[in-house]
Amino acid sequence: MTVQQPIPHEHTASRVIPRPSEGVWPGLAAVPHTRVKGRIAEGLFRRAVRSLPVRVELGEEVLGLGGPTMRIVRPDAFFRRLGNDSKIGFGEAYMVGDWTTDDLPGLLTPFAATLSTLIPPSLQRLARRWVEARQPTEEMNTVEGARENIHRHYDLSNDLFQIFLDDTMSYSAAWFAPGSDDLVEAQERKIDGILDMAGVTAGQHVLEIGTGWGGLAIRAAQRGARVTTLTISAEQASLAERRIAEAGVADQVQVLLRDYREAQGSYDAVVSVEMIEAVGERYWPTYFEALDRLLKPGGRVGLQAITMPDDRMRVAKNDYTWIHKYVFPGGLIPSVESIERSLADHATLRIAERRSLGQDYARTLNHWNRRFQERWAEVSALGFDETFRRMWEFYLGYCEAGFRVGYLDVFQLALTRENH
Structure with a gap:
């Protein structure tokens, strides 16, 4: 920006x-x-x-x-x-x-x-x-529209995200161990938790939908897996490739600048962390059909998703909010029930295991907000103004409040086929 x-x-x-x-x-x-x-x-x-x-x-x-x-x-x-x-x-x-x-x-x-x-x-x-206002038609998550929507947020500046995220560069809910407030440890625990749900082990070929900055791909490679990871953010892809090389696993991880709808191949496990929120209700069937198509028989999916109550999701799904206008254009937070309905209608996958991290997300956001405030001079030096500062404060504070009271939740879900 x-x-x-x-x-x-x-x-x-x-x-x-x-x-x-x-x-x-x-x-x-x-x-x-x-x-x-x-x-x-x-x-x-x-x-x-x-x-x-x-x-x-x-x-x-x-x-x-x-x-x-x-x-x-x-x-x-x-x-x-x-x-x-x-x-x-x-x-x-x-x-x-x-x-x-x-x-x-x-x-x-x-x-x-x-x-x-x-x-x-x-x-x-x-x-x-x-x-x-209603959501603008130009923010629909077509292949091109999704790229533009992601660009508006994730391509703001890699340097910005490095300032307020932890060393794992994880931009999703952490999972804190009892008695610990260490964010790096909590993010690693979260990544291991979703990899476990997907059953990721050495020798497997894993597909990740939504690369972020490479933290999960690195962790999966360190388990001995081979990883193909997809992103539609050029900025993220560039930094992720550098971090993967620095971690010494470049020979095990392939970063592709590719939409999930364009993915090909067959994988032992599929993992997607807090990417479904950017898919949009119209494309949920396509998303779950893709998970089903790309997963080998007997494989598992590890899905981490921010959720909201089903009744609120149904009422608010066409709303155009402050978050859409300034932070996440084109997004829609699903409910667990809407995920179950989409799976039943468009895939052979079902939810076999679940874990709530809602209160952990409130703590994660609090960490991010404090780091953002404490290091504002560094953010400002990148060229971001006071209006951006207050926008980012409101975004992080607004989300923290939602998770505090349970209006928002986040689940790690293991998806398996019915006959498994």
């Missing part, structure tokens, strides 16, 4: 927050002309927070039951953004400094815990029909 120098700013209780550059963040600097919707949003917001364990400072007025503090710095702009589209405006208002807090994950946790009931269901249905 190319950024410009900060432009005129306002002071808040916590720090100086530059106004976003219109050239870098188009449309973000302008406050929506939605005064009527803003007044409606203010009424709904006041109603919602009065029963939440938060402290909302709105000028001289204080709302809520007490807890983490939210300071609304520019009320008119905040409520107009919220009224324009609540699923996007709340995060955008944080990005531009309309509101601030000293404990973002803590503040967002009560909101996440009551996400489905904060707004009356009848108004939610009305908003989905008449107010809120």
Whole structure:
């Protein structure tokens, strides 16, 4: 992401927050002309927070039951953004400094815990029909569309991800051992856990769908397996190949810049870690058919997937949210039930084993956020501006809150064929 120098700013209780550059963040600097919707949003917001364990400072007025503090710095702009589209405006208002807090994950946790009931269901249905944006057709996960969607996030900068991730360069939920808070150890434990579910042993040929930066492929090769790993991120492929060579397993691992739909061959095991979220509901049948087609008889699949409750997934599957606009375009988090339905309809595979890592993901995100904050000077030196900083803070804090309260979960799943 190319950024410009900060432009005129306002002071808040916590720090100086530059106004976003219109050239870098188009449309973000302008406050929506939605005064009527803003007044409606203010009424709904006041109603919602009065029963939440938060402290909302709105000028001289204080709302809520007490807890983490939210300071609304520019009320008119905040409520107009919220009224324009609540699923996007709340995060955008944080990005531009309309509101601030000293404990973002803590503040967002009560909101996440009551996400489905904060707004009356009848108004939610009305908003989905008449107010809120829909996912753009250009963000559909066709082969070309998926490449562009992945490029917008994973190709931001390898240097950025190296700053806040741990030494394994794992950008997915860790699995902490009891009594340990060591992130590297937890990521290695996670990788071993999913490789075990897939039954990966020496002498096997393993397919990985979603290379990341090569951590899983390296670990599988160290077990004695041969690995073919697929990615559609050129930036990731470049760094992954370098890390694989540095680990001394380049002769066992082949990195292909290839979509899962273009994969060929037959493999003893298939592993895919937190890639299904980028597939999109329309392509779930294709994805599971590919797993089935590429797996040898008697083989196993290790699938790690972020999930959400099935009823919420069904309601929200067409929503266009802040996360779609700024972080993961084209994505959809499945439910375990939707995975089971897709497998039943489009594959001979079934879930044979499962492990939840939801609370571990909350801890993982907390690690990432602290590292990002502590090393912001290094991120800034790469050319990222203050608006990006607040965007990334909100993304990590928003996700941590979701996993804290169970609105989000993540599962490691072992898939086998019915007759095995």
